[in-house]
Amino acid sequence: xxxxxxxxxSKTGSVIDFILLKRVLAFAKPYRLQFTVAAIAAISxxxxxxxxxxxxxxxxxxxxxIPNKEKLLDITILLLGLLFLEGIIQFFYIYLSTxxxxxxxxxxxxxxxxxxxxxxxxxxxxxxxxxLVTRSVSDIETIAxxxxxxxxxxxxxxxKLVVVITMMFYTDWRLAIIAMLTIPILLVATAWFxxxxxxxxxxxxxxxxxxxxxxxxxxxxxxxxxxxxxxxAEYKKFKTINQSHRDAHLRSIFYYAVFFxxxxxxxxxxxxxxxxxxxxxxxxxxxxxIGELIAFILFVHMMFxxxxxxxxxxxxxxxxxxxxxxVFKVLDTDEKIADEGTETLENRKGSIAFNAVDFCYKQDEWxxxxxxxxxxxxxxxALVGRTGAGKTSIISVLNRFYEIQKGAITIDGINIxxxxxxxxxxxxxxxxxxxxxxxxxxxxxxxLFDESITRGQVIAAAKEIGVHDFISSLPKSxxxxxxxxxxxxxxxxxxxxxxxxxxxRNPKILIxxxxxxxxxxxxxxxLQNALEKLSKNRTTIVIAHRLSTIVNADKILHLKDxxxxxxxxxxxxxxxxxxxxDMYHLQSDANLDA
Numbered sequence: 109x110x111x112x113x114x115x116x117x118s119k120t121g122s123v124i125d126f127i128l129l130k131r132v133l134a135f136a137k138p139y140r141l142q143f144t145v146a147a148i149a150a151i152s153x154x155x156x157x158x159x160x161x162x163x164x165x166x167x168x169x170x171x172x173x174i175p176n177k178e179k180l181l182d183i184t185i186l187l188l189g190l191l192f193l194e195g196i197i198q199f200f201y202i203y204l205s206t207x208x209x210x211x212x213x214x215x216x217x218x219x220x221x222x223x224x225x226x227x228x229x230x231x232x233x234x235x236x237x238x239x240l241v242t243r244s245v246s247d248i249e250t251i252a253x254x255x256x257x258x259x260x261x262x263x264x265x266x267x268k269l270v271v272v273i274t275m276m277f278y279t280d281w282r283l284a285i286i287a288m289l290t291i292p293i294l295l296v297a298t299a300w301f302x303x304x305x306x307x308x309x310x311x312x313x314x315x316x317x318x319x320x321x322x323x324x325x326x327x328x329x330x331x332x333x334x335x336x337x338x339x340x341a342e343y344k345k346f347k348t349i350n351q352s353h354r355d356a357h358l359r360s361i362f363y364y365a366v367f368f369x370x371x372x373x374x375x376x377x378x379x380x381x382x383x384x385x386x387x388x389x390x391x392x393x394x395x396x397x398i399g400e401l402i403a404f405i406l407f408v409h410m411m412f413x414x415x416x417x418x419x420x421x422x423x424x425x426x427x428x429x430x431x432x433x434x435v436f437k438v439l440d441t442d443e444k445i446a447d448e449g450t451e452t453l454e455n456r457k458g459s460i461a462f463n464a465v466d467f468c469y470k471q472d473e474w475x476x477x478x479x480x481x482x483x484x485x486x487x488x489x490a491l492v493g494r495t496g497a498g499k500t501s502i503i504s505v506l507n508r509f510y511e512i513q514k515g516a517i518t519i520d521g522i523n524i525x526x527x528x529x530x531x532x533x534x535x536x537x538x539x540x541x542x543x544x545x546x547x548x549x550x551x552x553x554x555x556l557f558d559e560s561i562t563r564g565q566v567i568a569a570a571k572e573i574g575v576h577d578f579i580s581s582l583p584k585s586x587x588x589x590x591x592x593x594x595x596x597x598x599x600x601x602x603x604x605x606x607x608x609x610x611x612x613r614n615p616k617i618l619i620x621x622x623x624x625x626x627x628x629x630x631x632x633x634x635l636q637n638a639l640e641k642l643s644k645n646r647t648t649i650v651i652a653h654r655l656s657t658i659v660n661a662d663k664i665l666h667l668k669d670x671x672x673x674x675x676x677x678x679x680x681x682x683x684x685x686x687x688x689x690d691m692y693h694l695q696s697d698a699n700l701d702a
Contacts, residue, residue: 129425130589135212142204146319149201150264156194158271161406162189165279168399204258205449208357209252218436223439224524227507232470237328238321243438245269245672246316250431259427259573265414265421272410280396283404286385287411290374297374299417302422313434315353366417367597375412379405384668444531445508449659452531456520457485458616458647460506465515467505467670475501476670478515483663485520488648490658492688493667499651501670503619506649507536515689519617543602545594550579551586553594554609561612569570573641618648655692 136143163183171180221244224232276284324343326333333342380406391397412415460483467476476498483489491499504510508515508524517524524532545553555561566586570576578601594602610618620639642648652658659678666674666681666688674681674688681688 128429128432138501139208146204149197149261154264155160158275161403164402165399165645169397202637206256213248213252216530228443236321237331238324242317242320247434250428253424254428263419269414276407277591286381287378290378294374299369303365305423306426315356319353371416446531449527451522453525453535459485463516467512487662489663490650497667497672519587531683535616537610538619539606540621543606545590547592549587618646620650
């Protein structure tokens, strides 16, 4: 993939940095005007700053050494006006460059989140959540610095350096050469700093990602940590990761701590050489003036400041490029479900057929093996079998969360690959065993911000399936805000919300993935009533472990190792005396014993 290629090249040369930079700058195209104004402001500052030493030089030699109060006042006012103008231009530069950066990362963050939403479940399964959070949040934040503190600053400082050196040679070429005697040492130090800080920044971003991944995963799985009394063990692991994060930052700080004092020492050495050489020239009556000597001291400050700024800003730019490299790696991930279908499920009945379907999550580890079955529209199909038999995988490939490797799945005779993905998923509703609710109101968890579903429709649907009274009993009723993942509700209550969420969408096909298990007896009657309403006149697929709940199914598939072991109605399977019959009687005996 191109993302992997970018990552490799960025570590071996600088050319790829410009490729990544070009990709980032492409996001600034909608803001050309603001970028142009900011660039003009940056360039203007590069010329206005070095004018001050020239004016001071002229004032000292012409209006102080040769006294002229009126002219001295005029040039002082000119200097103040110049400083005021610099302040105004600097305001526009800082504001606009930051404004561009924030708008770019807003657009980029929206694009990466939209891209993540379209990725295959296989990619989501294999990528830690913390990694994607880091890419979408902190890595993108570093890209804003490319505009506010990186690219434009580097251009401005480089131009300012050229202007300063030009003015130095124009004023006195001898003092200019003296001032630049320490530059070779500075260039070596800068190259060392640049090389090491880039590697350090890459390490910092990697450690941030690992830290985010660890914290995210362990907060989500905190109940497992506490159930098995592993708090101290996990804390030790966290301390190790946290220390690695600290050490990565300390390494970058070390390079700064070495480089900046070197710059200051070399700057002081240049000033000392100028004072020594220029002072001697003045004492010996050479054509070096006091104004030139003072101007050169200011010029040296202006020369070393851009060099120091360049090293710092270059590394901010590098950090932004490192962040963009990681962001573009996600954007370059071409693991999307192909959505090239033209058919829709409007005015369809909802019959389903699997024809010799083979499917695996990992290569050659087949989960479904030549699976074939049919269910007529409006009928109820039950899937039973041990864990790993392939029940949930059937649901996943029907929804095209994953792609099958062989065979075909059809709805009303139309291959699901030929159906628009939006239409397919709009007409297939899934109620899972573990219901996920967002930390939002009951109403928003039902509509999921679908503007076509009104509050009145939700209330009417709730009354139809018998859950209105339950919701009305909650504080603020439909506006009651549930906690994260719906923790403020019981498992049964969450199931009722999930049933209502499905019912208001009026799907063609209903899938219940063990949706009535692990519920309290108080809500079981409500759930059964809601289930009857939901499945009426709909093609329904039920994954069940409690066989007593599927005795009225139109067809039961008993699966084993991804293939159909037995098929028929409940009565037919009992009469055959096979594995299903044994399983049913075993459950019945267990319930009697209980």
